[in-house]
Amino acid sequence: MGVSVDEAVSTGPVRDHTPPARRFGGRGRSVLEIALLTVLAVVMLFPVLWMIETSIKENRDVYAIPAKFFDFTVTLDHFKDVFVASGGRSALSVSFLNSVVVAGVSTVLATVLGVPAAWAYSRFAVKAKKDQLFFILSTRFMPPVVVVIPIFLMYRQFGLIDTKLGLILIYTAFNVPFTIWMMKGFVDEVPAEYEDAAMLDGYTRLQAFWRFTLPLLLPGIAATAVFALIFSWNEFVFAIFLTSSDDVRTAPPAIAGLIGGTTVDWGLVAAASVVFALPVLVFAYLVRKHLVAGVTLGAVRR
């Protein structure tokens, strides 16, 4: 069972029946705790709010000193600039499209490769199963800056530098370990007896998997795919070292490239960041039940 945010909500208060603390009054302490939480929440959320605010400010308000918190002129120009450049699509919007393609295809591939493997690891007594699984997870922990050196040479050999296919391959490779670990948890939750029963009815093991287990796994597959999508979407190191042209570059290096010049259009950076981050937040909200498992790469589920 994954401990989820929802579950954290639905369980009652931890200490319903305890007597109020003796030193503080129970109420005073509660007020103090709420105040503390509010302050912390404001600190945590302020940068996000500031980013959104900057993205809808006019340029002179963006650079105003002292900073303007409320009385600024609202404009959507920055968002327009993200998508439209003078006479056509902007380089940024192309990079967003590239990101959609690369993240999408690599997620599909990782799912197609990872889900059957997870099922096999869950159902069959594979030799040295634990070692294999740990090996798989540890490949995900390799420092990307180190891995990218030989990958760069390898891609140069095969002509994969600065191609979407190259990025898709490497993203698939780093999402497969996650998919296997995450999906194995979901497969473990589906009783193997379902398949055994189907096989008694004359189905082969493969048919039993396809017709009975897979449909039950669909919600888990969706959640896993969403996480893989987020990981690929946010990835930066491989993208910046393995691609260079505007036609191939994904959004993270493209957005980072906005601060390369002598003057930085922070309004545009903010708008691009908002456009880039919004889908992630929406998707993350959709899979909030599985966040604990997702962010630990499928390792922690209780």
Added chain:
Amino acid sequence: MSDPVPLTTDHPGQVASATPPAPGRSRRLSDRGLAVAFISPALLLLLAMSVFPLLWALYLSFTDYSATRGGPAHFVWFENYTAILTSAQVHLRALTTLIYVVGAVALQTVLGFAIAYLISRRTHGRGLLTTLFLVPMMLSQVVVGLFWKFMLDAQFGVINSMLGSLGLGQVEWLTRQRTALISLIVVDTWQWTPFIMLIALAGLTAVPKYLYEAASIDRASEWFRFRTITLPLVWPLLLIAVLFRAIEAFRLFDLVYILTSGGPGVSTETLSFHVYKVAFLGFNTGTASAYGILMVLVVIVLTQLYLRYLNKLKED
């Protein structure tokens, strides 16, 4: 029966003996074949994209190969390794990385656990609070880095603006040696405190209520309950979160690249960033590979620790 494929054995919980085997082939064999067919594509991809590159890097680390100069690589044996292990530059980066990892992970752990504890004591609005607190963690490091760079800007950054209206002095956050590393730690803490919080919260809500009830019958003090019930039960999970963060922090590259590019001077150059400079700006591919292999060794040790605790947690 011979065993042509060494990868798998038959399923131990098989009830297959209850049914007559399908004509032509035994189910056992098809299970084995199925396992191989399902697992090997994924493993092959990992071998090609993770293991093979690392082996190649291992080979290059013993040579003086340079990606730009081209030409054949000459074997130099352990020269690259001794050069790196004895380099004062590398020692400095290792120290920077250590300060960063310890500082950031310690801050995140304390803050994250505190927030989780406070949230777990609330009755209402827990879902909303948790969701709000989790936002920074889901953002890309690029977005986080860019945004803090803007906020920490010495001239028109909002942080200095706020300090100014409080009557405090301006701080050059990213362009002074000492404050730059602190800024890096603060930004990383801002982003990853939610991670620790999320996992600590999972641990805290899993503590059985009856333990607290029993303790309150015994009139145990709050601190005593925290120390003897809450902490021991949450600690194993928290430790995994901490190790996970430590590995991630050790690999850190994106944030340094965006926020400070290692500067001012080399005050925020982590090991990852230094490897990048050696490999892609200095083009000493051989040296960079040796450097990378040494980093991989550290990651492997940390990962082994992580997996060991994970295993322990799963067995309990």
